[in-house]
């Protein structure tokens with residue numbers, strides 16, 4: 001059974017039809033990369049999978065582990081194991097990273113009928129995971145993302161990912177804004193978390209990330225649809241030829 | 257945050273209704289409805305008060321007759337018919353102090369529902385509790401232990417009889433009977449409350465706490481609290497309150513007076529959770545309170561910390577009169593309004609002594625169709641040389657149908673003093689809520705986290721057990737306010 005199955009998904013916001021019949025299937029253990037021009041709907045796809053209510057779904061459905069989750073609320077999907085690393089993580093004044101993570105971890109545990117983590121276990125996990133993405137311990141008592149640099153925010157997203165160990169992780173341009181060292185650290189973190197039961201969907205503009213996290217599939221999203229899919233070589237080809245090549249190609253295929 | 261009852265905490269924040277809204281079937285004794293001199297005499301007689309007290313009340317009553325309801329606050333409600341209120345209601349069985357067996361079992365049950373344990377549990381946490389149901393103080397714990405240190409902590413009605421010299425000296429010395437409409441009314445008809453005296457040089461070893469509960473219908477509650485901290489003493493005092501859900505509005509007009517002598521410090525914390533009325537604005541408590549502390553001696557300090565989530569209407573300005581040189585006044589407040597609640601609250605700092613300092617941190621949270629106003633006065637008089645005030649008033653809006661208003665008044669009569677005022681307004685954004693939900697939190701959990709982050713500076717000032725309670729309360733009172 002596939003982990004995620006997006007079937008003919010159509011979504012709009014304020015009369016703008018953004019997703020226009022999108023299909024995507026992700027199996028446990030796989031890494032998928034989604035590339036595509038600005039404004040093509042990549043972040044929209046990630047938000048809609050996560051359940052953001054601003055979008056109206058006017059066709060198709062989303063299955064997670066075989067269950068139709070199209071109508072579930074955001075937190076219910078998160079509790080089932082869907083994680084979104086945000087393209088633009090928000091700041092939460094006054095709420096420490098540690099407290100934020102504690103609420104998050106325990107909310108998910110509670111939904112699964114598990115006891116909250118003891119403070120000792122929680123702190124141990126924080127220590128282990130912050131080491132994985134090389135975040136300084138002093139970050140934990142700082143307010144969530146407040147005053148963090150762009151790169152620090154992204155690293156914090158991967159720290160949270162490591163803390164929650166979701167089944168499906170959607171990474172929306174986590175690589176943008178990272179310096180080369182940070183990119184290596186983040187990629188190393190993601191690779192360390194990969195296993196046969198979880199899956200990653202990487203939204204990115206740069207082939208470079210895919211040298212570090214090697215995808216099983218690469219998809220091109222243009223104008224609200226997946227217009228081309230292939231193996232990791234597709235990313236190289238795109239880098240060389242640009243999106244127009246795929247778009248023209250796709251139109252040919254459709255009209256043919 | 258503490259971890260010990262996290263489960264209970266989460267469980268409790270998922271129930272959104274006012275959980276203290278039950279009534280208890282206790283046999284009540286009422287005075288006839290309405291207010292006149294005979295009622296004042298009736299109350300005084302019921303309390304077996306000495307003559308001076310009756311005279312004091314009558315004087316207040318006669319003055320009250322000449323006064324009008326204040327109209328300047330930014331709250332809107334129909335005129336109160338003061339003849340349509342009961343001014344005295346008391347549980348019929350009068351329980352004996354320190355003997356739980358003699359307390360009406362229904363009343364004990366009430367305490368359990370309120371989560372107050374007046375027995376071993378509290379002993380362990382070291383809180384002495386005085387509980388006032390409707391108009392009568394029914395139980396004061398720890399009295400013996402406190403007595404050994406010379407601390408007096410007892411119902412006001414008892415203090416009037418047993419410590420008349422202190423009452424004569426201090427009652428009305430900070431809030432005169434003529435101070436304002438509600439203070440005058442309270443002075444005439446107050447039925448009980450707590451009295452507390454900390455002798456010279458004593459650090460009160462435990463938190464002193466009063467729990468107020470309204471129960472009888474159509475009954476006004478008028479508590480009177482008086483705290484005196486003698487030279488070099490210290491006390492931390494907590495006040496909590498709840499009321500049943502009723503369709504009619506209930507009147508509550510309390511007076512709290514604090515006197516801090518030289519080098520003394522008093523911390524007064526309130527978690528105010530009177531019934532706020534239903535979602536459509538029906539019912540709820542009218543909370544018209546006068547709280548004032550006098551820093552009488554040099555280097556004295558009074559801090560007010562309040563978490564206000566209840567009441568249909570709140571009219572309340574805990575204040576400090578900084579008379580002693582180098583004295584300090586502080587006000588930390590979180591006021592939440594939701595649905596149709598209205599709050600006009602803030603503080604007044606009057607600087608009289610030299611080098612006096614005051615600090616006001618006010619965090620307003622408005623949701624639903626509520627109105628939340630901060631009203632503050634910083635008054636630095638001519639002789640208060642080198643005085644300082646810092647005020648910060650923040651407003652947080654949830655949704656777009658509520659209102660937040662700030663009315664800061666500043667008067668400085670000398671040039672060596674400095675007053676700083678900061679104000680911000682912000683909104684709980686959809687983006688933050690989405691972020692929290694994406695991390696697995698439901699709306700209540702997310703709100704609790706966001707609100708507690710916003711109010712942290714104030715919540716940190718509360719004693720531990722109270723802080724936990726207050727965090728829960730904030731979350732509960734705002735649940736369902738998003739979207």
Ligand SMILES: Nc1ncnc2c1ncn2[C@@H]1O[C@H](COP(=O)(O)OP(=O)(O)OP(=O)(O)O)[C@@H](O)[C@H]1O
Nearest residue numbers: 013014016018036037038039040041042043044045
């Ligand atoms: N609230 C909104 N109202 C109207 N249009 C919107 C709204 N939000 C997004 N859009 C539009 O939806 C389209 C898809 O946006 P989306 O953010 O999904 O693109 P993207 O592929 O992630 O782009 P990028 O590579 O720049 O991150 C864009 O044209 C955008 O302007």
Ligand SMILES: [Mg+2]
Nearest residue numbers: 042043044087
């Ligand atoms: Mg995007």
